[in-house]
Amino acid sequence: MCPQLKEFLQAMPENPRLLSLGMNGIPERSQLLLAEWRKIRHNPAMARYATGSHTKHRLQYHLVWIPKYRKRVLQGKIAIRLKSLMYEACKMNGWWISAMAIQDDHVHIVVQLPPRVSVAEAAQIFKGGTSRVLRKEFPDMTEFLWGDSFWADGYFAETVGQINEEIIRKYIRQQKGKP
Numbered sequence: 001m002c003p004q005l006k007e008f009l010q011a012m013p014e015n016p017r018l019l020s021l022g023m024n025g026i027p028e029r030s031q032l033l034l035a036e037w038r039k040i041r042h043n044p045a046m047a048r049y050a051t052g053s054h055t056k057h058r059l060q061y062h063l064v065w066i067p068k069y070r071k072r073v074l075q076g077k078i079a080i081r082l083k084s085l086m087y088e089a090c091k092m093n094g095w096w097i098s099a100m101a102i103q104d105d106h107v108h109i110v111v112q113l114p115p116r117v118s119v120a121e122a123a124q125i126f127k128g129g130t131s132r133v134l135r136k137e138f139p140d141m142t143e144f145l146w147g148d149s150f151w152a153d154g155y156f157a158e159t160v161g162q163i164n165e166e167i168i169r170k171y172i173r174q175q176k177g178k179p
Contacts, residue, residue, distance in 0.1 A: 050096075050114060060098065060112045060160040061119050065127060066152045068145050072104040078138055082107070085130045093117070093125065110160055119157045127151045 049058045067073050074082060079102045086109065090097050096112035113122055131150035135141065141150075 050112070052114060055115060057115055058112060058162075059115060060110055061122070062158045062160050063109050063111065063119070063123055063126070063155055064106055064157075065123070065155040066106045068147070068149060068152050070105050070152070071144055073141060073145070074102050074104055074107065078134060078141075081137060082130055082134065085133055086126060089125055089129055093122075095122070123155045123157070127155070 049056050051057075082102055083100065086100060086107075087097060089095070090111065094114065095117070097109060098112060099108070099110040101108040109126070111122060113119070127150075134150050135145075
């Protein structure tokens with residue numbers, strides 16, 4: 001479990017503003033827990049340029065994938081657990097999440113990867129690791145997600161940059177006359 005989530009969960013009982021009264025005056029924390037957890041993210045100032053032994057880089061990718069059969073299962077506790085698993089995977093691999101949105105039927109993530117990690121490898125780690133854990137921790141999902149996988153085959157990937165392609169082409173054309 002990532003440190004931010006541990007701190008957040010430990011602070012929950014002592015923080016009365018995070019509790020709401022549901023039916024019959026019983027506190028309902030799940031919706032507020034999800035709303036508060038969505039505010040937790042990495043410090044964007046840290047996601048600038050990374051340095052390797054012989055490189056300086058900032059390779060960011062926008063990845064999107066869906067649950068099997070595009071079922072709307074990414075809600076409540078499942079969405080919270082998925083978010084924490086994604087941050088854990090990034091922490092373990094030295095990656096950086098600059099944006100994440102978990103919708104009911106798909107996941108968007110902008111992740112910064114080092115040059116040695118392919119987009120396919122990152123998608124495999126995200127999807128494979130989270131699938132295994134989510135299916136184990138939420139066994140009641142098997143009634144509508146049968147088989148061994150939680151996620152549908154494939155994913156969408158796109159590079160994310162600070163400047164567009166035309167500016168880069170113009171810069172390269174201007175460099176032709178320089179030694």
